[in-house]
Amino acid sequence: MITEDNLVVSIDTVVYFQVTDARAATYEIANYLGAVEQLTTTTLRNVVGGLNLEEALTSRDNINGQLRIVLDEATGKWGIRVSRVELKAIDPPLSIQDSMEKQMRAERDRRAVILTAEGTKQSQILEAEGERQAAILRAEGDAKAAVLRAQGEAEAIQTVFHAIHVGDPDPKLLAYQYLLTLPKLAEGQANTLWVIPSELTEALKGVGQGFFGPRHEAPPTGTDAAPRG
Structure with missing residues (x-):
């Protein structure tokens, strides 16, 4: 068969039919088997010729239905009833x-x-x-x-x-604790400046006096000495 897009395909078809009138099948047609075969081929060419390859491959049920209607109508006067038409295979080139x-x-x-x-x-x-x-x-x-x-x-x-x-620690104890904390404050690389409150400096003086005793001033000498009487 030749499709609408001019491709030659091989189609394997099976037709199921039944002789309902033996007299008509004998006298109305010389060879009803050959006539059914030729009619099937002609009808199939007409149906497939109006379809492209893709439609022919995907529309088998539609093709089967069209073939059965045409064949059953044409073979009715021959005493034959076409019950079913099946396309077994459609082989493209x-x-x-x-x-x-x-x-x-x-x-x-x-x-x-x-x-x-x-x-x-x-x-x-x-x-x-x-x-x-x-x-x-x-x-x-x-x-x-x-x-x-x-x-x-x-x-x-x-x-x-x-x-x-x-x-209730006194300022001297707090100053001593601050002195103990100073080495820890100096451990950081960025700690280059220490801020010492003024109150703490006064306490540190007291700590120094506690460790080293009261500071005695040297007697005046030279011209600053008081005149003896």
């Missing part, structure tokens, strides 16, 4: 078959690439979501740790302040 196979293979490859890309996309989305959740948890953990450290430092300051308040 080998070159067309190769092209169709390549097209189907390309389509399968395209779908495989799409599925792979979709899988990669979903994997990246899940990975990014996991990293985001991990970052959120780390940030929450750091925030809680900072809060706990701040609370601990606040409690330590309150404890020290309470102990100082209860002990």
